[in-house]
Amino acid sequence: MPSPAALVIGASRGLGLALAQTLHARGHTVYATVRSTGAPKTFPEGVRVLDGIDVATEGAGKKIVEGLKGQKLDSVWYVAGLLKPETFDDLKWEDQLAMYTICAVAPVFITKALVKSGALKEGSKLLIFSSEGGSIMLRTKDEGGGMFGHHGSKAAQNMIGKLLAIELHEKNIAVGLLHVRRGYERLSRRCD
Numbered sequence: 531m532p533s534p535a536a537l538v539i540g541a542s543r544g545l546g547l548a549l550a551q552t553l554h555a556r557g558h559t560v561y562a563t564v565r566s567t568g569a570p571k572t573f574p575e576g577v578r579v580l581d582g583i584d585v586a587t588e589g590a591g592k593k594i595v596e597g598l599k600g601q602k603l604d605s606v607w608y609v610a611g612l613l614k615p616e617t618f619d620d621l622k623w624e625d626q627l628a629m630y631t632i633c634a635v636a637p638v639f640i641t642k643a644l645v646k647s648g649a650l651k652e653g654s655k656l657l658i659f660s661s662e663g664g665s666i667m668l669r670t671k672d673e674g675g676g677m678f679g680h681h682g683s684k685a686a687q688n689m690i691g692k693l694l695a696i697e698l699h700e701k702n703i704a705v706g707l708l709h710v711r712r713g714y715e716r717l718s719r720r721c722d
Contacts, residue, residue: 535559535603537594537649539585539640540610541573542566545659545710549607550577561598563610585610585636586628591643602651606644608637608658612683617676629679633660634686641694645701652702656694659708664688 536553540546541562550562554574562573563583573579580597583590612632614625637658644650662668663677664684688707695705 533557533559534605535561535601536605536607537561537563537598537603537644538607538609539563539583539594540608541579543572544609546607546609547572549609553607558604559601561601561603563594563597585640586631588639590636591640594640595643595647595649598647598649601649603644603649603654604651605655605657606641606650608640608656610636611659611661613680615677616679618678621678626679626682629683630686633683634690637687637690638694641698645698645703650703655704655706656698657706657708658687658691658694659710660684660687660691662709 534557536558538546538550538553538560541550542564546562550560551572551574554560554577560577561580562577563580563585565582565584567582578597580594583593583597610632612629614622614629616622616625641650641656650656661680661684663681664687666685669681691705691707698705
């Protein structure tokens with residue numbers, strides 16, 4: 531029986547890198563996307579690195595499908611994200627667009643490319659790493675405002691996950707939203 535095939539989107543560092551390494555150690559055939567060109571030396575031998583994949587671009591899904599070369603996937607782990615600290619007095623339009631694009635727009639287009647190509651097959655799983663930062667109920671006056679792009683893009687990502695679950699239900703593709711504990715952003719900073 532062949533090993534399960536997993537695609538980790540956003541695997542260059544932090545949580546995505548750790549996930550790719552762990553899946554590989556557990557016997558999965560792992561495909562890992564990174565923005566840079568040239569495979570980072572941090573991946574174990576055997577991980578298939580799809581480099582030059584910028585999820586913030588419209589053609590990212592097509593590039594991923596081409597890089598898979600017909601591989602059918604058992605799981606897709608969308609870990610790509612962006613956090614740009616901001617306050618009400620210091621908002622940046624481009625930072626907001628980048629956070630929303632990476633968290634809420636890209637997953638839809640990439641998933642569509644994977645489903646339409648047949649790479650995301652019946653019975654597979656799409657797992658999207660989000661954050662409790664997208665919870666409207668958890669935002670309180672005591673926590674204060676700010677971080678509009680982060681919280682807003684994560685709220686949008688949570689809705690996108692729900693909508694994809696509805697859309698892919700008939701195709702027997704399970705969609706899960708994974709919310710990691712507070713402090714996970716520090717993991718990425720430690721891995722730089």
